[in-house]
Amino acid sequence: MTIPLTRPLLPPLEDFVPYLEQVWASGMLTNAGAMHQALENALKQHLGISHLALTSNGTLALMLALRALGISGEVITTPYSFVATAHSLLWSGITPVFVDIDPVTLNLDPAKIEAAITPRTSAIMPVHCYGTPCDAAAIDSIARNHGLKVIYDAAHAFGVEDEGGSILRHGDMSIISFHATKVFNTFEGGAVVCPDPEIATQIARLRNFGFVDETTVSCVGINAKLNEVSAAFGLLQLQHVESALEQRGRVAAHYRQQLRGIKGVRCLPISVGTRPNHAYFPILLDEDFPLTRDALYHSFREREIMVRRYFYPLISAFPMYADFPSASAENLPVANTISSQVLCLPIFPNMENAEIDTITTFIREASRR
Numbered sequence: 001m002t003i004p005l006t007r008p009l010l011p012p013l014e015d016f017v018p019y020l021e022q023v024w025a026s027g028m029l030t031n032a033g034a035m036h037q038a039l040e041n042a043l044k045q046h047l048g049i050s051h052l053a054l055t056s057n058g059t060l061a062l063m064l065a066l067r068a069l070g071i072s073g074e075v076i077t078t079p080y081s082f083v084a085t086a087h088s089l090l091w092s093g094i095t096p097v098f099v100d101i102d103p104v105t106l107n108l109d110p111a112k113i114e115a116a117i118t119p120r121t122s123a124i125m126p127v128h129c130y131g132t133p134c135d136a137a138a139i140d141s142i143a144r145n146h147g148l149k150v151i152y153d154a155a156h157a158f159g160v161e162d163e164g165g166s167i168l169r170h171g172d173m174s175i176i177s178f179h180a181t182k183v184f185n186t187f188e189g190g191a192v193v194c195p196d197p198e199i200a201t202q203i204a205r206l207r208n209f210g211f212v213d214e215t216t217v218s219c220v221g222i223n224a225k226l227n228e229v230s231a232a233f234g235l236l237q238l239q240h241v242e243s244a245l246e247q248r249g250r251v252a253a254h255y256r257q258q259l260r261g262i263k264g265v266r267c268l269p270i271s272v273g274t275r276p277n278h279a280y281f282p283i284l285l286d287e288d289f290p291l292t293r294d295a296l297y298h299s300f301r302e303r304e305i306m307v308r309r310y311f312y313p314l315i316s317a318f319p320m321y322a323d324f325p326s327a328s329a330e331n332l333p334v335a336n337t338i339s340s341q342v343l344c345l346p347i348f349p350n351m352e353n354a355e356i357d358t359i360t361t362f363i364r365e366a367s368r369r
């Protein structure tokens with residue numbers, strides 16, 4: 001049985017046709033047309049946030065966020081993420097400073113941030129890894145005390161809520177990705193979310209070459225616009241995303257039930273008071289499991305079950321980062337351990353129990369070898 005890691009949320013094709021007819025009739029394929037406008041409004045309402053600017057992907061959203069806030073020098077971030085997190089910094093001429101992660105949430109450990117602050121530090125870029133909320137209260141208080149900005153990489157966190165609502169409200173800004181493999185997608189796409197309307201306007205200018213109006217260019221902008229067909233697809237998909245989140249919850253619950261009691265296998269805890277989005281289903285294999293993580297990974301792959309080692313290697317291990325002092329293994333013991341233990345199992349909305357059982361039975365049998 002071939003099982004992909006993920007399957008994009010694809011509503012019935014015929015439901016997309018009326019949207020395309022509207023785009024065709026407008027003759028407007030990009031440049032903040034009607035679909036773009038409608039999707040920005042719909043997302044603000046759906047997520048309960050005040051300002052949001054769509055972008056052509058999550059990586060450019062990170063780069064625009066850094067630019068709009070004038071970040072330079074050093075930025076404290078996590079090595080345990082997708083490489084785009086640190087790439088957005090290095091691409092912008094900023095030095096990433098890696099800080100270790102918390103062994104339970106797998107997010108940037110707030111207790112280790114202050115020791116990494118130097119006179120050159122201008123911001124913190126934490127990641128809500130797998131959609132698990134960061135300790136925003138602790139991070140924001142450190143940032144306030146040291147005059148630092150906070151940009152959350154919330155690429156995994158569509159629909160995640162804590163006691164106060166969407167976690168996208170935290171910090172000076174959050175960015176989100178609408179890539180095809182994410183919980184909500186526009187093929188490619190993303191957005192910057194921020195509480196400050198002036199910063200949101202600045203993001204909208206930066207994504208469109210710096211244009212303020214037909215004849216005024218206010219800054220060195222770039223092209224980071226989302227096209228109308230992608231925006232239309234987002235509008236259609238938004239109608240299905242809540243039921244997709246419910247489905248993901250069902251899959252995750254079935255996994256947890258089937259994995260219970262298997263020696264050496266740990267699932268991540270769900271933080272209390274959080275509405276999770278089950279974007280990923282990571283497990284951690286410790287010394288009690290008879291196979292190494294890589295051995296289990298390869299035997300799944302041989303059976304065409306597309307598990308992934310997210311996040312291995314750590315970002316800090318890639319050649320363009322490995323020589324930074326903060327990238328040393330001694331500085332990042334928890335991240336290095338977790339990175340050697342983690343395996344992300346397939347999860348997508350209409351995953352069948354039989355597919356889940358194939359995977360969990362295989363793990364259970366491997367645990368007895």
Ligand SMILES: *Cc1c(COP(=O)(O)O)cnc(C)c1O
Binds near residue numbers: 177179
């Ligand atoms: C997917 C992802 C990104 C990049 O988003 P794109 O839309 O693919 O550019 C950034 N950070 C994290 C943590 C991601 O998972």
